[in-house]
Amino acid sequence: MRVITGKARGMKLAAPEGQDTRPTSDKVKEAMFSIIQFEVEQASVLDLYAGTGQLGIEALSRGAAFCVFIDQSRISNDVIKANLAKTGLNKQSRVAAMDAVSYLQNCKEQFDIILMDPPYAMEGLEQVLSLASARLKSTGVLVCETAKKVQTPETLGEFTQKRVYQYGIAALSVYRRPRENE
Template identity: 45%
Template sequence: MRVITGIAKGKKLETLEGMDVRPTTDRVKEGMFSAIQFDLENSLVLDLFAGSGQLGIEALSRGACSAVFVDNSKKSLDIVKNNLTKTDFMDKSLLFNMNSMDFLKITDKKFDIIFLDPPYNKGILLEILPMLTNKLNFNGKIICEHEKNLVLPEKIENLRLKKTYKYGKINVSMYLFDGEDE
């Protein structure tokens, strides 16, 4: 696993080992970032369910001004910390070792880009999306990586599904504010 482009291009990133770990493949990551490439400069990023932190780190490498990483696994956050140190992005980052839903309940921060890659087949995405409607800045985007058989709603309060990209067994869906002409 590596940073694809930007100022940390080519840097290798660590990931946890095990059956429950599902790092985003380079192909999927390239697709995600192609869809938001013009939105990254000076953006505020939230990497919820951070895992190794690769999505937030890729955003920082491509010009995001800061990123918040949230994961309930201390081991995962230790990996994120190592990866941020390797890529020299620790000074642009905040890390929270806590449940993602609890973080959303206590934070008053708003973000330009929110990455969601929760564990598959547990209904977490459908539960957490409504919690994000007041955590997204105007013109912000929510990028959800999920299993291909999960059908996401077209509209969630003030958010609308813009597009779903298909990559074999993985789908990536993007939500925007309803009424935005993108």
């Protein structure tokens, strides 16, 4: 697992021991950042179910202004902090050990980009997606990685699922607010 491009290009990132964390493959991560490539510069980013922090770190490496990393595992949070220190991106970030629902219910911040890579077998995904969409700026984008077989909702409040991309066993659901001319 490595940073694909930007300031930290090519740096290898650590991952927690064991099978509890399933890092996003480089192919899916490249696809994700191709989708949002023109929105990353100076963006405020939320990395939910951060695991290793690789999605938020990729965003920071590509020029995002700030990233909040949320994962309920203290072990994952230690790995995220180590990866941020290794890449020199720790001053542009905040890491919190809490579950996504609790964070989203209490969060007051608005984000330009929300990146989600929840456990593939997670229950309650629709609730988390709905809460996350409420934390998006009106011009924001939410990208959620799921197993290909998972059906994600077509709308989240004012945001609409624009497309679902499939890569092997993974799928990326992309949500944006409809434009007036659509």
